[in-house]
Amino acid sequence: MTHPLSRRSALLGAAAVAGLAAWERPAEAAGAAGAGGAAAFDAARERWVSLLAGGSYDPAYLEKTRAVEGSANAVLRKMNPVAGRPSLWPDLPLDDPRTGNFNRAYNRMRALALGWATPGTSMHRDPRVAETAAGALDFLYEHAYREGLDRRGSNWYWWEIGVPRALTDTCALLYDGLPQDRLRRWLRPLRHWCPDPERRVSHPGVVETGANRASKAMAVAMRGLLTHDARLVRRARNAVSDLLRRTGGPGDGFYRDGSFIQHDVYPYNGSYGVDYLESVAKLIAMLARSPWEIRRIGNVYDIVDRSFMPFIFDGLMMDCVRGRQISVQGHRDYHSGQKAVEAILTLLEAAPERHARRWGPLVKGWLTRNRAVPYDTVAPLAGIARAEALLADPSVPVGPRMTGTYVFADMDRVVHRRPTWAYAIAMSSERIGAAEAMNQENLHGWYTGDGMTYLYTGGDLTHWNDDLWPTIDPYRLPGTTVDTRGRADLPHGKRRLPPTPWAGGVALDGEYGVAAMKLIADGSSLRARKAWFLLDDAVIALGAGITASDGRRVETVVENRNTHGAHPPLTRGDGWIHLDGVAGYALLDGAEAKVVRERRTGRWRDIDTGATTGGDTTPVSRHYTTIIVDHGVDPRRSRYAYAVLPDASATQTAAYAGRVKVLANNRTVQAVSRDDLIAAVFWRAGSVETAHGRLTADGPCTLLARRDGHRVRLAVSDPSRTADEVRIRLPWPVKSVKEADRGVRRSKRAVKVEVGGSRGHARTAVVRV
Structure with missing residues (x-):
């Protein structure tokens, strides 16, 4: 391997060292070795390096080792410092921090350091590479990242997390090949930009939470290990320990239900x-x-x-x-x-x-x-x-x-998992935003939180990752009911919280679930009530009260499937559609569905123009099969009912309509039954007739009831979070409550469920009927 390293080192040294004052060890590090002495710092740092680069060479990983080496060599090969120009690489000028190029530059340094530290690469522990890296870090300190520089409106994240993480990783990986006095100089800006995991320097008053705090803790801990400062390591440890506590909300953090x-x-x-x-x-x-x-x-x-x-x-x-x-x-x-x-x-x-x-x-x-x-x-x-x-x-x-059904009431998400497939539903409310657009990312994510559904099957693990997001029709996301108006790109930082509390659901026995949301469309008069009933072999989707008055067509998207390079076989029958290798789709109300099959082309740049994440402009194409229920222009109380049957055959799809009964689909109640199971969404007090009698609720709730002989397993929640108590009269008179969560009791021949203060979480019981 040959590199013109000596020339580059000389150029880097001349450009960067001039004007750099010697830096004394900060007072905070004095006497900081503490318990364990220097050996404790070095051992922890070496454990970190082993997590990044591996501990020893194994020829079994030759291909991966070559990939690491290839990335590092590319960094070296493209490095071309020119006297008088603030850049290490021609494509990353450093004169304007708003471009994010300085953040990219430190990421490249990390890739170079990883190649140097990885056993088995041809540059492993090469002193010439370490010398070049040291010169580059000198250059970046002078021109890109130091204490006195002005952010000039650039992204705070680059200064306080992005560069600190990349820089501390780089220094840890190259540690044995670096001059220690210069290492301390390169780390000096972190005393200003990332001094404390819990503080945001660029926005005083902001307390860091979640991933931001954890990432800062990593940078602070590594700086402590690299400079043998025990106080920094303790500061990082304590910040992470606090993170492990669950929050009761609202706001950032982990919630008890997993949100x-x-x-x-x-x-x-x-x-x-x-x-x-x-x-x-x-x-x-x-x-x-x-x-x-x-x-x-x-x-x-x-x-x-x-x-x-x-x-x-x-x-x-x-x-x-x-x-x-x-x-x-x-x-x-x-x-x-x-x-x-x-x-x-x-x-x-x-x-x-x-x-x-x-x-x-x-x-x-x-x-x-x-x-x-x-x-x-x-x-x-x-x-x-x-x-x-x-x-x-x-x-x-x-x-x-x-397998199981998981309701994340604190973030308006529901996941239903079966042995060969999974189905997720993304909702929004006055508590949970519909879609985040920030830093010019997610420009076409308008409907991703409006009841979008995500089907995963074992037969195609590339559906979602094979260039779907730049090529799918963003106006026709599966599960959504949409006004077909044209939309402008989502602006940076726009926060849309639909003005309704109604989103959530309930699960029973880890096998069945209900999800529901009230749709209040953004910038449109469109309103709808949407419900999903999650069964062991199917998902039943009901929509009611679909109303709009803007003079535009409204559609519900049953499916929009990325089929990659070709259109797979599709079979249609009376009230059903089967897409080979994916699922069957049964229309349960006699409506007609429109099928669109097209080859779509897009660019990642169309949906992300971010400074450091922006996609490329290369067109990519994929084939899609889209199934649509057309509600027409300005619908008035329109509705839909369909079943999604993952992994079903065409024969199973054709016969499915007889397997489930839609009991109600209106603005008051949406309900289905099958065998011994009844599932319902009560948008307000109402009742519905079942094969066994009348089911009644005197307030808003979602519920599942499954009968086994003289026992009924019951699960109830209030996604609207507006009721204090809901009284439910089952189709069978209740004799007693055998097992129950707090707040569930018998009331005459019915069940009363205290839902106030439950934050949309379920109350369950076993009742004798």
């Missing part, structure tokens, strides 16, 4: 939440067996179970909780999933038995089934080694997919 909110009103388990989990898991591993060990970590295991496991399907992170990151070309569902898997594998090493016994088979199942996007194409070397060890462990079986 995770960032930016006050947005569900973000799959983006900011994953960043949080990754940082916390690595901090726990890095500081283990050190004087600063994070001991209060019990909640992190429960957080994994409640907040992450339900959203991972064969290693993919569901897009319904990835927020605006769905529009970022370099962050697909498998990237987020990989980070979550890596964090879980890191935690697994020390997890309590009750967690490890479940996690090991689950993760092994994900890694085994998902060969569409193999883990080793996106994971770091250390993560791959842990994954390979798990796969090779004969004592850990390949676990099946999780």
Whole structure:
């Protein structure tokens, strides 16, 4: 390997060192070695490096090692410092921080450092590469990131999180090849820009939460380890320990039901939440067996179970909780999933038995089934080694997919998981934002929180990540009812909270669920009541009261499926449609559905023009099959009823309409029944006739009732959060309440359920009838 390193080092040194004053060790670090001395700092730092670069060379990972080396070589090859011009690379001029180029520059330095520190690369611990890197860091300190520079309206995140994380990683990876006096100089700006994980320097008064605090804690901890300052490490540890406490809301943090909110009103388990989990898991591993060990970590295991496991399907992170990151070309569902898997594998090493016994088979199942996007194409070397060890462990079986129905009342999300498929619903309300657009990302995410549905099947693990977001028709997202007007790009920071409290649902026995939301469209007179009934083999979708008066057509989108490079076979019958390899769709009210099959072309740049995330302008094309119920222009109390039958055959689809009965579909009640199950949404007090008698509720609620002989299992919630108590009269007279949550009691021959203060969460009971 040959590089013109000596010339570059000389240029870098001449450009950067001039004018740099010697820097004395800060007073805060004096006598900071503390318990364990320097060895404790070095051991923790080396653990961090092993998490990033692996501990030793293994020829089994030659391809991944070459990829790391290739990225590092590209950084070196393109480096071309020119005297008098503030840039290390011609495509990243550093004269205007608003471009974000300085943040990109430090990310490139991290890639170079990773190549240097990774065993098996041709540049591993090459002193010439370390010398070039040191010169580059001098240059960046002088021209891009130091204490006295003016942000000039650039993104605070780059200054306080992006660069600190990349810079501390770079210094840790290159540590043994760097002059220590210069390392301290490069880290000096962090005393100004990232001094405390809990503070936001650029916006005084803002207290950091969630992923931002965890990321800052990583940077502060690493600076402490690199400069042997125990107080910084303790500060980071304490900030993370506080994060592990659940919040009661409103606002950012983890909730008891598994919800995770960032930016006050947005569900973000799959983006900011994953960043949080990754940082916390690595901090726990890095500081283990050190004087600063994070001991209060019990909640992190429960957080994994409640907040992450339900959203991972064969290693993919569901897009319904990835927020605006769905529009970022370099962050697909498998990237987020990989980070979550890596964090879980890191935690697994020390997890309590009750967690490890479940996690090991689950993760092994994900890694085994998902060969569409193999883990080793996106994971770091250390993560791959842990994954390979798990796969090779004969004592850990390949676990099946999780099953269950999960209602996240605190973030308006519902997930229904069956053995071969999963279905998620994204809603919004006066509590939860419909879609976040920030930093010019997610420009066409208008309807992603308006009842959009996400179907995952084991037969196609690339549907959501194969260039879907730039090519799908953003006006026809599955599950939504939309006014077909044209829309402008979502503006930066716009926060839309629909003016209704109605969004949520209820689950029963981990096998059945109900979800419902009142749609109040943005910038339109469109109103609708939307409900989903989640069964063991199907999802029944009902819509009622669909009304608009703007002179435009209104549509409900049953499905909009990315079928990649071709249109698969499609079969139609009387009231049903079957899309080969995906699902069957049965119309339950005799309505006609329109099928559109088209090849669509788009660019990632169309939906993300962000300074550091913006997509490229290369056109990409995909084939789509779209199924639509057309409500016409200015509908008046229109409705729809259809069933989604994942993995069903055409024969099963044709026969399904006889399997379920729609009991009601109006603005007061939406309800279905099948066999021994009744599921209903009461938008207000009302009743519905069933095969067994009348079901009545005297207030708003969602409910599931399943009869087994003389027992009925009952689950009730109030997604509107407006009632104090709901009285429910079942089709069968109630004799007694055998088992019940607090606030459920018998009232004459009915059941009274206290829902006030429940924040939309369920109350369950077993009653004798």
